[in-house]
Amino acid sequence: MSVLNPLKPSERMKIPRQESIEQSANDRSRNFLEVSFGLNEERARVEATRCLECKNPICTEGCPVEIDIRSFIQAILQKDYLGAVKKIREANSLPAICGRVCPQEEQCEAVCTLGKKNPAVAIGKLERFVADYEMENNLFSVPEISIRREGKVAIVGSGPSGLTCAAELAKLGYKVTIFEALHAVGGVLRYGIPEFRLPRKILDLETERIKALGVEIITNFVVGRTATIDEFFGEWGFSAVFLGTGAGSPHFMGIPGESASGVYSANEFLTRVNLMKAYQFPDYDTPIRAGKRVAVIGGGNTAMDAVRTAKRLGAEKAHLVYRRSKKEMPARVEEVHHAEQEGIEFLLMTNPVRILTDGQNWVVGMECQRMELGEPDDSGRRKPVPIPGSNFVIDIDTVIEAVGQAPNPIIQATTPGLKIGKKGVVVTDESQRTSRDGIFAGGDLSRGGATVILAMRDGKLAAAAIHEYLSRKQTNHEDDSPLYTNSYCQYIS
Amino acid sequence: MFPILGKEQLSPTITKFVVHAPYIARKRQAGNFVIVRVIETGERIPLTIAEGDSDEGSITLIVQAVGKTTKLLCSKEIGDQLVDVVGPLGNPTEIAKDSVVACIGGGVGTAELYPITKALHEHNNKIYTIIGARNKDLIILESEMAECSDHLFVTTDDGSYKRKGLVTHQLKDLLDAQVEIDAVYAIGPLPMMKAVSQLTEHYGIKTYVSLNAVMVDGTGMCGGCRVSVDGQMKFACVDGPEFDGHEVDFDELMKRNRTYVDFEQEADRTYCEAHKSRVVA
Ligand SMILES: Cc1cc2nc3c(=O)[nH]c(=O)nc-3n(C[C@H](O)[C@H](O)[C@H](O)COP(=O)(O)OP(=O)(O)OC[C@H]3O[C@@H](n4cnc5c(N)ncnc54)[C@H](O)[C@@H]3O)c2cc1C
Ligand code: SF4
Ligand code: FES
Numbered sequence: 001m002s003v004l005n006p007l008k009p010s011e012r013m014k015i016p017r018q019e020s021i022e023q024s025a026n027d028r029s030r031n032f033l034e035v036s037f038g039l040n041e042e043r044a045r046v047e048a049t050r051c052l053e054c055k056n057p058i059c060t061e062g063c064p065v066e067i068d069i070r071s072f073i074q075a076i077l078q079k080d081y082l083g084a085v086k087k088i089r090e091a092n093s094l095p096a097i098c099g100r101v102c103p104q105e106e107q108c109e110a111v112c113t114l115g116k117k118n119p120a121v122a123i124g125k126l127e128r129f130v131a132d133y134e135m136e137n138n139l140f141s142v143p144e145i146s147i148r149r150e151g152k153v154a155i156v157g158s159g160p161s162g163l164t165c166a167a168e169l170a171k172l173g174y175k176v177t178i179f180e181a182l183h184a185v186g187g188v189l190r191y192g193i194p195e196f197r198l199p200r201k202i203l204d205l206e207t208e209r210i211k212a213l214g215v216e217i218i219t220n221f222v223v224g225r226t227a228t229i230d231e232f233f234g235e236w237g238f239s240a241v242f243l244g245t246g247a248g249s250p251h252f253m254g255i256p257g258e259s260a261s262g263v264y265s266a267n268e269f270l271t272r273v274n275l276m277k278a279y280q281f282p283d284y285d286t287p288i289r290a291g292k293r294v295a296v297i298g299g300g301n302t303a304m305d306a307v308r309t310a311k312r313l314g315a316e317k318a319h320l321v322y323r324r325s326k327k328e329m330p331a332r333v334e335e336v337h338h339a340e341q342e343g344i345e346f347l348l349m350t351n352p353v354r355i356l357t358d359g360q361n362w363v364v365g366m367e368c369q370r371m372e373l374g375e376p377d378d379s380g381r382r383k384p385v386p387i388p389g390s391n392f393v394i395d396i397d398t399v400i401e402a403v404g405q406a407p408n409p410i411i412q413a414t415t416p417g418l419k420i421g422k423k424g425v426v427v428t429d430e431s432q433r434t435s436r437d438g439i440f441a442g443g444d445l446s447r448g449g450a451t452v453i454l455a456m457r458d459g460k461l462a463a464a465a466i467h468e469y470l471s472r473k474q475t476n477h478e479d480d481s482p483l484y485t486n487s488y489c490q491y492i493s
Numbered sequence: 494m495f496p497i498l499g500k501e502q503l504s505p506t507i508t509k510f511v512v513h514a515p516y517i518a519r520k521r522q523a524g525n526f527v528i529v530r531v532i533e534t535g536e537r538i539p540l541t542i543a544e545g546d547s548d549e550g551s552i553t554l555i556v557q558a559v560g561k562t563t564k565l566l567c568s569k570e571i572g573d574q575l576v577d578v579v580g581p582l583g584n585p586t587e588i589a590k591d592s593v594v595a596c597i598g599g600g601v602g603t604a605e606l607y608p609i610t611k612a613l614h615e616h617n618n619k620i621y622t623i624i625g626a627r628n629k630d631l632i633i634l635e636s637e638m639a640e641c642s643d644h645l646f647v648t649t650d651d652g653s654y655k656r657k658g659l660v661t662h663q664l665k666d667l668l669d670a671q672v673e674i675d676a677v678y679a680i681g682p683l684p685m686m687k688a689v690s691q692l693t694e695h696y697g698i699k700t701y702v703s704l705n706a707v708m709v710d711g712t713g714m715c716g717g718c719r720v721s722v723d724g725q726m727k728f729a730c731v732d733g734p735e736f737d738g739h740e741v742d743f744d745e746l747m748k749r750n751r752t753y754v755d756f757e758q759e760a761d762r763t764y765c766e767a768h769k770s771r772v773v774a
Contacts, residue, residue, distance in 0.1 A: 181712050183530060183537075183577040220579040222712055226516050248714040252726060259721055259745050261752040268715035276536065276709070282763055285536040285562060286709075287756035361748035408713050410731070 004077040005049050015050050017119035018043040025341040029311050032195045032279065035338055038099075039122070044129040048076040051121045054113050059123060062111040064457045067091045069108055069123055076126060082139050085130040093167050094160065094456065096135055096202045099128025101193060102453050103332045135205065142212045149173040151239040151470040154232045156223045156411065159187020160452045161443030162244035163210055164459030165466075170213035172467050177238075178215060181222040184275060187246055188444075189452070191275040192267070194305050196312070197335075224414035229439065239473065240438045240466045243426060244459060245411055247444035251404045253297065257355025258401075262289060262363035266298070266306040266402035273309055291398025293317040295366055297352055298402030299329035304336065306400045307344050318344050319394065323351040323371050323384045347394070351386065355399055365393045407445050415439070423448050432462035433469075440466055494574040498551055503633045506558045507601055508567045509543070515550030517542070517580045523608040524586030524703070524735055527552070528711040530577040531566050538562050539708045539730070541605035542581060552578075555604030555633070561760040568768070582711045583734045586701065590616045592675040595667065596642065597660050597689055598624040599681020603634050605703055606680045613678070614641035621672065622646070623663045625685075629654035661688045668696050676701065679738060683747050690738030700738035704729045707750060720746050 005012070020036040021043075022028070028035050039047060057070035067088050075084035088095045104110075104124035112120035134140055153169050155162045158180040166176045184190050185207045189198060211217060223229065223245075232238040250265035252258050269288070272278040276286035290313035296306045299322040311318040320339065322329060325348050329336055340346070349371045356365040370390035373382040407424045419427040419435035425448045426441040428434050434441050442458025444450055499511030517527060521542045528537045544553035558567040569575070586609045594613055598606035603624045613620055622642035626632045627650045639645045646663045647655035656663060660681075668674065677700040679689040686702040693700040706718035706729040713731035720729050723740035727733065 181579065182710065183579070220577050221516075222579060222582065225581055226520065226579070248712075250714075250716045252716065252719075254726075258726070259719065259742075259749065261749055265716040268709060268717045271709055271715050277534075281756065282760050284534045285760055287536075287753045287760075289752060289756075360751075361745065408731075410712065 004074060005051075005053070007049060009052055012050050012052060013114065013118050015046060017050070017122055018047040018125070020125055025338075025343070028196065029308075029342040032312060034199050035196050036100075038132060039125050039129045041129075044076060044126060045079075047122050047126055048073050050114060052114050058111045058113060059108040059121075062108040063091075064107065064451075064453045065091045065460065067108075067127075072130065073121070073123075073126060076130065081130045081133040084126075085134045085139075088127060088130065092453075092456065093164060094206055094452075095127050096131035097160070097189065097198060097206065098453055098456075099124050099126075099131050100198055100202075101332075103451060105333050107453070135202070140209065142209065143171055145171060145173055145213065147173040149470070151175070151473075152177070152237060153466060153470075154179060154223075154236070154238040154241045155244065156229075156241065157181075157187060157244040157246055157443075157445075158185040158217065158219075159244055159246050159443060159455060160189060161246075161445075161455035161459040161462075162187070162242065163206070164456040165242045165244060165440075165442070165463045166215045166459075167210050167213055168460055168463030169466060170210070170215045172463070174467075174470070176215045178210075178217045179221040179223050180217065180219045181245075182275065183219050185217055185219065187244075188248075191271045192302065192305065194270065194274055194309050196308070197305070222410065224410040229411065229415045233438065240440065240469060242432075242459070242462050242466065243411060243434070243439065243441040243445055244443045244455070245408060245445050246455075247405045247407045247425075247447075247449045249406045249408045249424075250401070251406065252401055253352065253403055255352060255354055257357050257363070257366075260355055260357045260361050260363045260399075262291065262397055263355060263399045263401070266296070266302045266400050267405065269306050269400050270302070270309065273313070279313055288313070289398065291315055291396070293319075293396040294398040294400065295319045295321050295347075295352075295394060295396045296400045296402060297321045298404075299324065299331060300402060300404075301331045301335060303400075303402035304331045304339050306402050308335075308339055308342060310398070310400065311342055311344060315398075317396070319347050319396070320344055321347045321350050321352055321366075321368060321394075323349065325349060325373075328381075349384065351384070352399075353391065356393065363397055363399055365395055366399060367391055367393050405449060407448065430461075431465040431468075432458055433465055438469065494576060495578040496574050497569055497571050498549070500569075500571050503555065504630045506567075507604075507631070507633050508556050508558070509604075510554045510556065510566075510569075511546075511549075511551045512554060512575060512578060513550055514552050514578050514580075515547075517578065518545040518550050518552050519547045521545040521552060521581040522585035523588065523612040524583060525581035526583050526711070526734065527554070527578050527580030528582060528708065529554070529566070529575055531562060531569070531575055533576055535565070535576070536562055537577070537709055537711065539582070539705070539711055539734075541608075541703075543604045543607055555601065557601040560757050561764040564761070564764060564768075579711070582730060584732075586612065586678070586735055588612045588616050589618055589676050591618065593619045593621075593673055595621045595623065595664060595674050595677045596638075597664060597677060597679040597681070597685075598622070598638070599660060599679075599685040600626050600631055601633070602681030602685075602703075603632075603638065606678065607634050607637060609678055609680075610638060611641045619643050621667060621674065623648065623660045625649065625660035625663075625681075627651065659688070660685060661692050664689065665692060668692075668698075674698055677738075683743055683750070686738060686741075687743035690741070690743070694739045701735050702738040702741060703734045704736060704741065704746065705734070705750075706730075706746060707752065720749075
């Protein structure tokens with residue numbers, strides 16, 4: 001036991017897990033401000049004392065980027081919050097974001113020793129606390145880059161995988177340029193995850209920090225259309241490319257009525273609200289038909305975000321329709337819990353079969369059927385099967401489908417020789433190398449829909465692999481040629 | 494930022510802009526479009542690339558002022574900047590070679606048809622062009638179209654210029670006069686493209702139409718632009734914008750395109766009230 005925490009393990013176990021301070025469900029379901037204010041200093045310190053400071057801190061193994069969790073918690077015990085966040089930053093460059101959106105209950109907190117008999121240490125909340133401390137007190141310092149290396153790297157996509165890969169390579173001394181199709185940086189963090197879970201000022205700040213490392217960011221540039229990967233290697237003079245274009249192409253269920261007005265993909269609904277600020281119409285020009293009685297289909301984070309957004313836009317009834325039970329929902333537990341508090345109505349073991357429309361093609365209802373768990377399928381999970389004769393209609397005016405998404409095919413279609421796997425993902429080896437020399441990939445593009453932290457992990461691994469690749473390679477390109485000419489400075493955001 | 498290099502009024506409500514966008518200028522092909530956001534608080538709208546000049550690094554956009562965003566855009570002057578222009582998006586048009594084609598443009602759709610007609614002309618096709626509009630003021634690019642067509646016909650709904658009637662009347666006359674046409678390229682308002690497609694289906698002529706669905710990103714990410722083609726869901730921005738006119742469910746798309754009319758009217762009204770003195774009716 002450490003001198004910092006005199007409590008015996010049995011005493012630590014008795015301390016209740018500390019809860020975040022939150023806006024009341026009633027208030028927050030009517031605004032877009034952040035739901036949770038996190039732990040205050042007092043609670044964070046109490047929470048830190050719960051940690052058993054295990055000799056073999058298994059929590060680190062549960063973390064996809066292997067943060068030294070025990071050490072950062074010990075720094076909190078010493079009131080060295082900056083030291084704590086620095087410890088995290090050794091492994092994770094976006095702690096304020098991960099502390100908010102990671103599914104800790106499936107990662108570090110799932111394996112935490114304390115968690116075997118008691119609630120696990122609130123590792124994510126502690127991460128957020130120290131990251132916010134650093135942010136609020138303006139304590140972040142841009143790392144010195146002592147060395148300049150030869151080789152220019154193009155990063156395609158500015159989601160968490162691309163941002164991480166760019167930052168790691170810039171720190172190694174490479175010249176890095178990010179190309180982003182949209183007009184704003186961040187990928188799903190910008191257009192998907194709502195403001196009430198991830199305030200945009202955090203994302204803006206992280207973007208500034210990445211620019212401060214010397215990374216150039218070019219928005220409004222659709223790789224594959226505005227220029228191809230082969231042109232990057234040719235006239236643009238890049239020696240390696242990382243693809244982090246995500247899985248942004250939405251699936252639809254394929255049921256009748258999906259072309260009706262009032263049916264959205266979650267991507268469209270969330271993009272209108274988050275990226276285009278449709279909730280501020282007419283101050284912002286993008287409209288959204290938010291609906292008074294909304295049904296969101298799906299059980300993941302995307303579904304949860306869409307249904308809670310619909311509620312905030314004024315829906316009187318906001319349903320979540322999911323064909324399995326709550327236990328199987330892939331969403332973070334905290335989001336499910338928050339959604340329930342906010343009055344979202346869960347229609348579980350329920351599957352939509354048809355969207356009903358009026359003569360003008362507006363949504364007027366949705367026919368659903370009840371499901372029950374049938375025989376186990378190949379994966380051993382019991383498959384939901386429809387109960388005959390259980391059909392019923394819900395009275396709604398808006399449907400939002402959050403039933404999965406696939407990689408956008410533009411890059412794959414314009415880059416010959418790139419091996420594509422099941423469901424359109426780009427195939428990589430364990431170092432994130434693709435089938436083509438000099439091209440690396442990661443995040444949702446190679447996983448087909450995963451998490452922020454796994455995307456970051458891939459970005460980090462790819463940066464290491466690119467470093468190795470460029471170190472080995474004798475580059476033929478003149479590195480002192482200017483990467484930018486005045487004619488396309490306009491793209492640099 | 495994308496500065497405006499040139500501006501020309503083609504009709505009281507239709508404006509031609511030349512915009513600095515060197516990468517798009519180099520890559521664009523007939524049939525491509527860009528997504529434009531005029532100001533920081535603006536919406537993203539698709540506009541067809543009418544022409545590109547890779548030496549000057551510019552593209553030409555032709556815009557009809559119909560709602561808030563297009564009115565705002567048309568109020569911009571040389572030297573002003575557009576905040577975002579991204580592209581070239583969509584699949585380029587399949588350009589026939591050494592055949593006989595009809596190019597049919599309705600209203601501002603003629604601006605979208607122009608680069609295609611030019612490309613068809615360069616590929617040694619014999620071209621019958623028909624352009625039509627509600628009235629004389631809305632007929633654009635007549636001399637440009639004449640230059641790249643073998644025959645040019647003009648119709649106006651109200652008869653204020655050239656033949657009174659619809660483009661389909663002219664097309665039907667040609668077909669009934671036994672003019673052998675291998676393919677039709679039709680771009681204009683949805684009811685016009687629907688009417689052309691119905692007519693050519695009857696005559697068994699392959700017909701390409703370009704669908705102006707409501708778009709957000711223009712890169713296949715939102716699905717807002719989905720259309721039904723041969724009973725299948727397609728995204729107009731990445732699978733199109735051109736489709737076989739005989740397979741498109743026009744009625745469905747017309748209804749979908751009305752999803753935001755009331756919002757559009759409200760935005761337009763607020764804009765016009767705030768800019769009374771500057772806006773052309
Ligand atoms: C609504 C929603 C909520 C989520 N909530 C959570 C959560 O709480 N926790 C969690 O861990 N995960 C969550 N996820 C999943 C997580 O966001 C993703 O796994 C992660 O963002 C993937 O990162 P990425 O870098 O691979 O790609 P993305 O974040 O998808 O970024 C890809 C970027 O590439 C750009 N791009 C695409 N094509 C091109 C091109 N041709 N040229 C240039 N740029 C291009 C895109 O515009 C985009 O900006 C959520 C996802 C969604 C949709
Ligand atoms: S496993 Fe849990 S108790 Fe052990 S060091 Fe990690 S956080 Fe602390
Ligand atoms: S405009 Fe979003 S998918 Fe086509």
